[in-house]
Amino acid sequence: MAMSLSADDEDYDSDTAEQQRLPNRPKPKMAASTATTPAATTSSSTATAVKLPSNRTSSGARRRRTRCRKCEACVRTECGECHFCKDMKKFGGPGRMKQSCIMRQCIAPVLPHTAVCVVCGEAGKEDTLDDEDEKFNAMLMECSICNEIVHPNCLKVKDAAGVVNDELPNCWECPKCNYAGKTGKACKQKRGPGFKYASNLPGSLLREQKAGREEGDQTSTCASSMKRKSEREETPRLKTEDLPSRLPPLLSPSGLPRPRSEVPNFLRKKRKLFDDDEEEDEASAKKKPKKPWRPEEPLIPKLSHMKTEEEEDNSDEEEERQEKREPPRRSFKKDYSTVRKEEEHEKERREERDPPFRSLKDFNNLRKEEDQEEEKEDDDEEEEEDNNGKRGRDSSPALKNISLSLESDASRCSSPRAGPSSEGSETQEKAPRARAKRHRRKLPNRQLSTELSKQLNMEIRRTEHSLANENQQPLKSEPEDSENEEPKRGLRNGTAGNGGGGGGVERGAGGEGGGERPHLRAREMNGTSWELRHFYPPQITPLGLNRSSPTIRPLPARSPPKCVQMERHVIRPPPICPPPDRLPLADGRNHIAPREAWLTIFSHLSHRELCVCMRVCRTWNRWCCDKRLWTHIDLKRCKSITPLMLSGIIRRQPITLDLSWTNISKKQLSWLINRLPGLRVLLLSGCSWVAVSALCTSSCPLLRTLDLQWVEGLKDPQMRDLLSPPTDNRPVCNRVTDQSLSYFKRCGSICRIDLRFCKQVSRQACERFIAEMSVIVPFQLQEDKLLQKLHSTP
DNA sequence: CATAACGTAGTT
């Protein structure tokens, strides 16, 4: 640590001056002099406040702020994808960085509940009062300059101007500091305590905001700490409290002036940060409506509730806050639990709307581990699935029905209604409405499919998990990279790329430590980062191409259900035996009803119910997976299609598959299609062309109906590509390069090398190979990249 | 300047 005497001196000087004016302010801590340049003044002052525990007790010791727990960031779940998430142990990282998820950076960090007024030693007391100004005087305010936390009321210097910082709750420049003339400078150089939350971190939502606001007047000066504060028309004092549920001042259209030139920069940066999925102002921290609802998140109503409150009356939030304050800790708990209760209520409401899930949940709770053992799918299914030879070159000779949206991209762009909300052909809502409302309104429906998919995921995972165990063979293969992936995955065995030749079943690398579940699990978990890095980007990026469209396309899954997505999923081998015809009973005998009878019963159940049944026992599990029960799989609007879901689909071999308005990626779709040889109806409306283009390289011989309504970017050339015979996409060959030719040199007896479909092998390399081999074995190029030995030597 | 790492405050 480099210390500069001169800097010290400077600091000392200024601080001395301060001290003279501000008797209350604790002497700057010596370590603060780390600041060596004027530019570092900021850190100097903050460091001063924070770093020395010895000074914590003193009034000026800065309090670390903590989450508000209310803002959008606070209520969401960890993305699992950002730097910090990846660092976390729970995501398989080393846990060194100890930072919160980028997406979870609180936008309005609050003072800890242990904070007390430096003068009277009490917590905030604003809840005891009604009058706005009174409230203000009774709440704790932390000075961003001297770090003192006081009740404005407790200050003796009442006539001095206090400057409230709108950026942070309970933050101001106290009258003393302000009076001392530090306002302007401090304002520019110092963001105030807690600002780091939003500004300092990589990917911070407010990072550029900081720059943008540096010059803008983010604080409001008050001549008399009380009066002026309440007078501030643009950023009323209480706005501070509103932050959690409001646009930050900078972003607010009615916000304080800011240098225009910085806005684009800010947005640009943001856009970059949110590149993955969101639209321009989406990046603005607080635009909720567009934010996709995530199944794993508490449902929006809580937020919306808060928002409503805030819209109705600013003081409501204040009151909420007050509740937290007195008595500080307990009331906070209460407050928090209230929030939780609300969530639970909502959850209940949801579950009422969705009874099967409720019952499932209950049911699951009763389940014992032994029930988790499940079985492989039926042999006969597998046989039918095994379509190795069937697959023709033709993409879809049987295709009879393609539904297209007649609207151009442009028209769609101009019509925000043209998005998913219109649900393909079944357009309903026409009148523009508040997005948030629409969003909310859609929740139930969406939730159904989401829940279904979750259910599916869960069931699949359990099944596969146990199967992997049962078979003493960790069979794994990832849909995401079985085809066009990087060669990195040495684990994948060669057969994995047979263009889906194995039907729905593939053997993964068998040599990976058979049967070691913990090992496998660990690997699965540890693979997360890799998985996310390599699997999700392709899913996200293509969909992100048409950013300008206001279409409310389901956003790419920035944080799909983690537990699900994390794990490598397993593709099971063909089952060893056909499913039993009778249900074995506890007493060793078999149930009287044959499988077919059961299937008849099962056929009356919904998919959701089937999922429940699948968890009853292994026999039911196998029976319920009978593809006759799953001829139509509807995953419409499932925002995130996970690998597990893909394998679940394959296991069930549907005839009709609805993937409309999902964010399925090209890779996923490609993987899927190649493994659904019996698919006849495929609904892809609302998907991106990038994803749909998977069909160009996949064969789906029986496909008869293809719904491409609202496929973004689908134009004539795309249609041409789609309907042209597929380019060869046999995956194991896609990655064979020129280099591989050299390996053939070892094969003295090889007679014919057909590399025609190896895109990465060049004719030149073949010629070179022939030249080099000519001495040993004479080859000729029979055709482009088809090498034939000239004289067959016995 | 960006970001990794760290000590430890704050919360559960």
Added chain:
DNA sequence: AACTACGTTATG
């Protein structure tokens, strides 16, 4: 006590 993660420091 365990956990999260803030705000700083170290490093490249």
